[in-house]
Amino acid sequence: MTILQPIKPIKKARIGLYTIGLAAYWKQFPGLRERLLEYGRFMQTKMSEYGEIFFYGLVDTEAEGRAAGEWFNEKNVDMVFCHSGTYCTSSAVLPVHQICKAPAVVLNLQPAARINYEQTTTGEWLAHCGACPVPEISNAFARANIPFRVINGLLGLDYTPQISLTNENTKEQQAAIRAWKSIEDWIRAAAVPRTLRHSRFGFLGNTYSGMLDMYSDFTMIQAQAGLHVEILEMCDLDRMLRDVTENEVRQKLAQVQEMFTISEDSPADPIANRPTEEQMQWSCRVAAAQEKLVREYDLDALTYYYHGAPGSEYEKLQGGFIVGHSLLTARGIPCAGEGDLKTAVAMKICDILGTGGSYSEIVVVDYEDETILLGHDGPFHIAISEGKPVLRGMGLYHGKQGTGVSVEAKVKTGPVSTLNVTQTGEGKLKMIISEGESTNGPIMKIGNTQTPVKFRQHPDEYMEKWFQESPTHHCAMAIGHQAKLFQKVAELMGILQVTL
Template sequence: MQDEEAWNNIKGWTEAAGVAASMRNNRLGVLGHYYNGMLDVYSDLTLQSVVFGTHFELLEMCELKKYRDEASEEDVQKKIEEFNNTFDVSEECEAKEIKRAAQTSVALDKLVASRDLGSMACYYEGESGNEYENIVTSVIAGNTLLTGKNIPIAGECEVKNAQAMKIMAEFGAGGSFSEFYLMDFKDDALYLGHDGPAHYAIAEGRVNLVPLPVYHGKPGKGLSIQMTVKHGPVTLLSVVVGKDGIFLLVAEGKSLEGPLLQIGNTNSRYKFSIGAKRFMNEWSKQGPSHHCAIGVGHIADKIEKLGHILKIDVVKVC
């Protein structure tokens, strides 16, 4: 009864069982379409549902637009207050851009509530100057608020990573949308990040809301999130589809202090026990998409227990 290791093991199993139940009861919204040509993010929704039990809600942009058009001035002002309370809003952010993002955030909240969503994958472009483009270029702040409330929103319609983010969120580890940026061979470190949405609850210090005159690899301009994952132990997770079906790819590392790219993105420096070059080789050999979810703490053992419950393999790189 006094064996701490035994109780930690029991706790890990109960947490994993709880996460499996949450995934089984989760409603994942899919809004828009894939990023054109980004073949590695394409997903078999039926297979995802078979393995995790996920219910998929296929959503329409016109529904989101309806909620945005219906947003009251009072609701928009409350959302602006939430921005100011949650983020360090840069003085360079134009008032009209803040209001535009707030109105879209109100609509996103309504969409999530009306469809009872626990997560979402989304991407859209729209013709230049039309209303849908106006919406999709103003979603990052609202998506980040939802993600920080453990309703993860995956960009570029990456359903597999929405699943990984939800797993991390249900374990209480966060789960921030990330991809590989660069390798620092001198310091043996890797940089990962993305152009939002981020999980602000696992940030090192305050999260910055900043303007981007041009979005990276996407049309339009608007507000974006700049943050770093909390310094200390982290876990990376990817939901991968291999030749024998879905498996979980996991690695434990450390978020480090140090110089970062100031590009209006979520980016952090990471180190891994096997070194940056070997990590990149071993991770990439498993065939994941270029996205992953990053959470705080070392929870690979809990993820391995989740894999056992789901009857799928778990590959641990380090």
């Protein structure tokens, strides 16, 4: 559906890759150098599915290591993968990472699950001994205060090189699958800080008065997440509204009718009714203005809240926010209500990773099903919806002013994760990560998004642990079990994290 095409593309991670070996080997063992480079080029091709890859080639002396470090700096890489192809002195590897400060990951990926013991030569063995220098490299990194990670496993070729004396087709083996899943996660995670450093977050209006957990220092957010906060006024949006044409309203209405089910009156809640024609037209007009605002200010995300004086034009304007902000969220511009900038960051992280990121808070606990319903009365991420979301006309927005159209929906049934971005007493950002299962349990028909989630602990035990971490009360909900991926993002961003 065209409605789900992103307004702005996600920036791909820029990844450095090099293969290591010992210069003395090349004359002693003909073909070994070329074989290792073939492995490196295979990795380059496979990694290119996830990011922009810069393969330096072979590092086999300290001079080559220094040249590689400078080259990676020129390429402005976000991470550097060191492919341990065979033994190499740590003196050749260390300069790469002393010069290029990008996070380092060592790849110990053996070409074959088992060598041919009867026929293997020294040269053949050297093509399989990538693990040999990793302890030495790890020690050098530690003593040089260079953080690093190591991925162990199989290379995952789908063929056997002609020079090989054993079967190297290991693509389907679990040790290869696990290793490449980790590599993929690191590259996907590296796209987050790169995209955030080039992002503009709109802050429209103010933070809901009294919600102390959500107040943040814009400078602190930029210092730790790299994003720019553009402060916007309601008159900026009102200016956009005045330029909306009738044709643009009709186009938005067509999008809404494609993506949503229009409700009848709620059987339970007297304030939740079928949206009136006037409400639908107004929501679509405001949605067209909201997209104009995003494009005018080149926004990558939006945080907003404004109640407006009773009966004022701005009160009416904010009453039409939810539909348009749901459409924007579905197109890669996450919109977080109540002025919650930290949760907008969490939603954007999920969106960059392609996992959704719907605005949520605790709605109610179902002790019979042992689930916690998570959702909100604001925008919803349509792309991760279980079926078509429902639009309901709201006679009032509880705790807020005005009336309008709201979204009633739930996230797809199956594995889900929550990502809470909060702030410590020391002013540090912190991620709180959880995994659970979205169930097919019932939800209320009150015009709010709600997803029943069964976490790994009983709701009381889970909430005790969650609340002890001092979260912001909103969070982003993503599809899939993403804890390991979120942990990598936190590490690359230098942000504290806890996984419940």
